[in-house]
Amino acid sequence: MATPSFVESRRSPRGREASPIRLALAYDNYHKQHEALTRDESLHGISIRTHFPLSPGEKVVILPEAGSEDRNTGRVVWVRGLEIPVGYVAGLEFAKPLTPLAGPQLRPTP
Numbered sequence: 301m302a303t304p305s306f307v308e309s310r311r312s313p314r315g316r317e318a319s320p321i322r323l324a325l326a327y328d329n330y331h332k333q334h335e336a337l338t339r340d341e342s343l344h345g346i347s348i349r350t351h352f353p354l355s356p357g358e359k360v361v362i363l364p365e366a367g368s369e370d371r372n373t374g375r376v377v378w379v380r381g382l383e384i385p386v387g388y389v390a391g392l393e394f395a396k397p398l399t400p401l402a403g404p405q406l407r408p409t410p
Contacts (some may be wrong), residue, residue: 321348322363330361345393347373354379354390362392374399 303408319338320331323369324330346362358376394399 321346323348324361324363325354326359331362339389343394343398345377345391347389347391349382349387349389351387354388360392362394372396389390 312383319341321336321338322333323336324333328334332353334350335352336348339349341347356375356376360374360376362372362374374392375395377391377393379391382386382389
């Protein structure tokens with residue numbers, strides 16, 4: 301059976317890793333921090349699980365680890381509810397792709 305062509309359509313490979321991250325959202329004027337859990341990540345974006353609603357097209361700021369000044373901005377590309385009523389799953393696209401060495405910025409914050 302041939303592999304469907306959409307499987308190869310990603311711009312960069314995704315690594316599966318569950319890591320806690322913090323986000324600031326446009327609808328909060330970026331003042332409130334929200335916690336999320338990454339499901340997978342790549343140089344161009346991440347898939348997250350959240351307990352707060354997001355909307356496609358919404359702008360987000362991904363906050364760095366403690367001690368780092370680098371922030372990454374992005375937008376919500378897709379959202380769906382979880383199979384159990386505990387939250388949401390969303391795909392975020394980075395405004396500027398990460399460099400291969402910048403990946404650790406998405407690691408857990410203390």
